[in-house]
Amino acid sequence: MSSPIIEKNNQDHSPEELTGWLKERIAEHVQLPAAEIDPDVPLANYGLDSLYALTVVTEIEEHLGLTLEPTVMWDAPTLNALVEVIRAELAHAA
């Protein structure tokens, strides 16, 4: 499932870097400043569309070069929960 164009492997993705990158993705979609997104508040509360969340997951896969369940953001509804899942996946893939 990895993209040949944007293959980046599990190089040093600190939780801070991941959270920052994800915040940008979400903020752009819900049209809020990234700083206003609290990583402990469910993203649905900011108006994240559940279908769009499926697309964000694909972007994460391309950014990090790993494979995730398409519904991972449905099961991990906050940024912090999501970052935790991603880090576990990265560790698993390493």
Added chain:
Amino acid sequence: MKTQLPAAPDAVAPHRADAMERLFGDPRDPGNPLGFTQILAADERAEMFAAGEQALDAYGLNAEFVPPQYGGRLTRLDELIEIMRSVYRRDPCLGLGYGVSSFIASVNIWTAGNDEHCRQVAGMLLDNRKVSVAYHELAHGNDMAGTEFEAMPGPDGLLLNGRKEIITNLQRSDAVVMFARTDARPGPRSHSQILVDKSRIPDGRMRYLPRFPSVGMRGVQLGGVEFDDCPLPADSVVGRQGLGLETALKSFQITRTTLVAMFTGMLDTGLRTTLRHLKSRKLYGRTAADIPQVRSVLAGVHADLLLCEAFSTVAARAIHLVPAETGIYAQAVKFFVSKVLMDAMHRLSTLLGAHFYMREGDNAIFQKLLRDIQPAGFGHAARAACQVSLLPQLSLLAKRSWRDGPAAPADLFRLDADLPGIPFDRLTVSAGGRERLSRSLAPGLDAITGRDHERREIHRVGQQLTAELALLAEECAAIPASELSVAASSASYDLTHRYVNVLVGASCVELWRNNQHHPDPFFADPAWAAAALNRLTLRPGTRPENLPGPLEQRLFDELLERYESSTSFGLVRRQLADRLPKEN
């Protein structure tokens, strides 16, 4: 099982749809108890057509909705569609009110239910009972996430509270598949389907609402229901709790594709009725069917019908063959086919003139079908909602599918290629921006040899579409994320229109190319593909153009020939039970 038909369908003709045709007989024979006269009388009374329902019981229609492992005949969606076209071309109220409302309900169960749920629903259907499906609440329309009806889990099972409205067969069904909130928190894991077996409901906890009368589908009994602290065992949850949206997104891929595909049966009757009227109508010293403008419209509508059937055939085969991609095609079919069908019926009504407005007489079936076809545009998802489902995929599609990549497998188009069973377990919530149909167009065009008028037309439109795909790939790669949901501007909605055209065009070209040895020589004739492609509206919001002269003549001749031989007008030509009026 109450049917004498074989459980395993014969891979070749005779088709079970032919059995349905014979069972219902000539719809225009006034002495036929299953004909239009009786169908219209039931419609006037806003009742289901009782004799028709008995005939469908005798045929065992419900068995067509049940997979073979549960005792039914649901193996191929293209066959189901064809059988249902024979029903829809006579009485769409039977199509929906006898048939597909139970089909939608059961597809939820085949997709996500456990073995016990599947057996239970199969048992009801094979016993000629009805199962309703209740997603809709008046307060929320298409906004499923807004669902308020709840089935909250507690220590003693579920507690049902709230209402569902405008639900087919709600009162006369044995069970209802209900979309319910099972978690108070917002988000996509807060809903579940609940299989409500009415025999398990304690007295006094469920109340039916008065029937909702409707403009079209008048015989269909649209009901509502209200629950008040109604307990239900926890094993009524279909699949894991919280998977409701996921199950809906998967199972609707099957139903959004197939339902609107069945609706082409209505356009067949609309076209047949109009042609019949115009052939016998003498105006200005000739028949109305000889007026060139009238012929243009008829030939154009015939091409529209072929266009709809070509796209829906490919999309139905895709569910069997490339289920990972059907999240995209299903939205496209529902969005596209519904509009072409409704517009075509409207155009025919202008040819019938005052006669489309009459509720009695030879053409009365037309006004009924014109009313009955309207839910194509809003029922089981609004067209705009289908566009919105495509929007978030656009940037991924641009990156992953439109620029390069493999074409779809030839079996998707070859009608003699076998179809594996329906992969309920391999449907996915998202195609992740990967599909191969649009990329099939360019190599398909390249492979065409010969330069007759029809092939030149196929090339001309085909190349416009491949250029469109290249343009879309640029535009959509740069589209801001804020444009990828319901809040998008109408220009972004138009992107989906332009993209869907490419999918439809690829379907026409590849179906034609890959069926050169089909037993019906019409398939190998480039005229149908050229005509169908000509009817695409490349610019959103415009009307299809009249066919170029030679294609118009070819399609009109074909239409007349099929009318006179009482064969269907669609892609698959079938013998119909209609007998011709005596020529005067």
